[in-house]
Structure formats: C-alpha cells, structure tokens
Amino acid sequence: QVQLQESGPGLVKPSQTLSLTCTVSGGSISSGSYYWSWIRQPAGKGLEWIGRIYTSGSTNYNPSLKSRVTISVDTSKNQFSLKLSSVTAADTAVYYCARVRLAAGSDPFIDYWGQGTLVTVSS
Amino acid sequence: QSVLTQPPSASGTPGQRVTISCSGSSSNIGSNTVNWYQQLPGTAPKLLIYSNNQRPSGVPDRFSGSKSGTSASLAISGLQSEDEADYYCAAWDDSLNGHWVFGGGTKLTVL
Numbered sequence: 001q002v003q004l005q006e007s008g009p010g011l012v013k014p015s016q017t018l019s020l021t022c023t024v025s026g027g028s029i030s031s032g033s034y035y036w037s038w039i040r041q042p043a044g045k046g047l048e049w050i051g052r053i054y055t056s057g058s059t060n061y062n063p064s065l066k067s068r069v070t071i072s073v074d075t076s077k078n079q080f081s082l083k084l085s086s087v088t089a090a091d092t093a094v095y096y097c098a099r100v101r102l103a104a105g106s107d108p109f110i111d112y113w114g115q116g117t118l119v120t121v122s123s
Numbered sequence: 124q125s126v127l128t129q130p131p132s133a134s135g136t137p138g139q140r141v142t143i144s145c146s147g148s149s150s151n152i153g154s155n156t157v158n159w160y161q162q163l164p165g166t167a168p169k170l171l172i173y174s175n176n177q178r179p180s181g182v183p184d185r186f187s188g189s190k191s192g193t194s195a196s197l198a199i200s201g202l203q204s205e206d207e208a209d210y211y212c213a214a215w216d217d218s219l220n221g222h223w224v225f226g227g228g229t230k231l232t233v234l
Contacts, residue, residue: 046225047168049222049223049224060220062222107174109158109170111179113168113169114167
C-alpha cells in the first residue's frame, strides 16, 4: 500500500518561500504508471490544484500560481518537493501531496493523498 | 470560486438515497472523466469514484457515479451515519495547458 507523507515548516513569514517535501513509501516514485501532484485547501474552503511533475522532470502548474511555483523530484530519495515563493496570508492552507494514476484505457485520476500539512503564513 | 459547481450542502435520513451534482464545462467534464472524493473531518480526501462510475476496491456499491454532457452526479443509497462527510468532484481541464479542477465541496449531513 503506497503512502505519501508531507514534511516542512508549519510557519512561513510573508514574502518568503514555502518549501515542502513529499516522501513516497510502499512504491517507487519512478514508476511510469503515475505522476505526482500538490494540492492545497484553505481552512473551510475547497481544493486547489497547484501543479504536477512526472518522474522525467516534466511539470505543469496551475495558471493562477505558475509564476511562484516550482515542483521538483528526487528519485534517489523517492521524494518530490514544492516551492512557493513570495507567500502571503492567502497561501495559508493545508497542503497535500498526491499520486495520479495513469491507467490504461481510462483518464488519469488522483488515487492516493498524503495526510496533509498545515502551513500558516504569518509574521 | 471553484471551477466545478456543487451544492454546498445535502442531507438525508438513514436508509435514504441522496444525490450530489457537479456541473462543469466543455473543457473539463465535457471532455474528461469525473472523479469523486470523500473527506471525513480532519482527514485527507479518499477516492470514491473514478472514471465517472468506477469504484476502487473497498468502496461499497452503495456509492455510484454517472456523467452526462457537462454534468456529473454522485449517488449514495442506503445512507449511513458514517457517510456524513464532505464530497468533492474533480476533473481534468484541457484549457491553459491543462490543470485539475475541483468542485467547492458538498457537506452531507445524515439526519
């Protein structure tokens, strides 16, 4: 059973860079059957997709965050990471890492999520 | 403002059948399949339905999904108290180089 675990600072100052890492266990991040995503959820609100990365390193980002987001992968550590620059209070949210399954004969779908980590932007 | 539109709340009594709608557009639901997630309080979303109407192993057959045009629905039959949760729909959107979009979530209350 695959497991995803987010880690990183729970408090970030305004204008600084938020950095999170997702460690994947129970399976290889290098499998071509998946790609990897970050998703966030402000308190009491809905889900917002941040971006994705394939193990080849190819990325796509949410157009609304694209100028501030970088997602990278470290296959040697079975991890992928998120950096969000110039943060403001509006970036306060629970951040989830997730696996997207590339299933033959069907569209991709998000099948597993990490437990989520709360990041608060405050001075 | 979420790209996919869901009712903010729904309710039913134990044993009843409840449906939750999800409305989108031609670039998301109209072009791609819909997935549904259940989020219990304080926990991560859990995959409930994928590819419009497929259930992962372990998900009871009380849960079913359907799609027509640019709308989708999640149906829960034989409602149980443990079904009280937030439910989200999701789909890939082909616009702007592609991105996942979600509904705003529907809070289901079992009366």
